[in-house]
Amino acid sequence: MAGEDTQFVRFLQQECSRLKDESELLVEEVGALRRYIRALQEFQGTVQDFTPEQDVLALLDETMVYALDLLEADDGSLILIDEETDELVFVLVHGAVRELLEGYRFDRRLGIAGQVAESGEPTVVNDVHGVSYFLPEIDERFGFVTQSLVAVPLVARGRVLGVLEVINKRLEEGFTEDDLSVLSVLATLAALALDYAAPSPREE
Numbered sequence: 001m002a003g004e005d006t007q008f009v010r011f012l013q014q015e016c017s018r019l020k021d022e023s024e025l026l027v028e029e030v031g032a033l034r035r036y037i038r039a040l041q042e043f044q045g046t047v048q049d050f051t052p053e054q055d056v057l058a059l060l061d062e063t064m065v066y067a068l069d070l071l072e073a074d075d076g077s078l079i080l081i082d083e084e085t086d087e088l089v090f091v092l093v094h095g096a097v098r099e100l101l102e103g104y105r106f107d108r109r110l111g112i113a114g115q116v117a118e119s120g121e122p123t124v125v126n127d128v129h130g131v132s133y134f135l136p137e138i139d140e141r142f143g144f145v146t147q148s149l150v151a152v153p154l155v156a157r158g159r160v161l162g163v164l165e166v167i168n169k170r171l172e173e174g175f176t177e178d179d180l181s182v183l184s185v186l187a188t189l190a191a192l193a194l195d196y197a198a199p200s201p202r203e204e
Helices: 002-048 056-071 111-119 136-142 177-197
Strands: 073-082 087-094 105-107 123-125 149-156 159-169
Touching: 056 073, 056 087, 056 159, 056 177, 073 111, 087 111, 087 159, 105 111, 111 123, 111 149, 111 159, 123 177, 149 177, 159 177
Parallel strands: none
Antiparallel strands: 073 087, 073 159, 087 105, 123 149, 149 159
């Protein structure tokens, strides 16, 4: 009987420990969700107040700031398609190689960004060296080390305008599908702003 009581007490202790862990995880997730919502609401207000006369790059730069904060990373880039040259261009860069990488061009079909731009599908890659289409030449050229990334297309009226990337999440577990969803929302708002600010055919 004493043995059964001991087992029951041990079972209760294990259950209490499990429930405590689940409760702490739930509190963290709720906190993160609230942070996501607040940031998205703030950014939505910024987009709503945007007019074509304003500098679209300033809005896109703010998009990158929100993206890096929400996804807990220090490096990211906004890459646009140059239809005339058939290239992808780093228009905005945040992080260690910002001054070096901005303006750099490469074939629009190469790399993970190229895959996303061509397919129009977002992706999470937590080991970039494990995918054959990763483009290490950019890292080598600029002295950077890409380990993980999440990339989503910038799409407006069915046309891919470019790619929004966030690189090297600070947390060891890497990027998640939730990160992908959050970045997709930011990319949608940014793409709409880009499309809205672009001159119409009559204005060109």
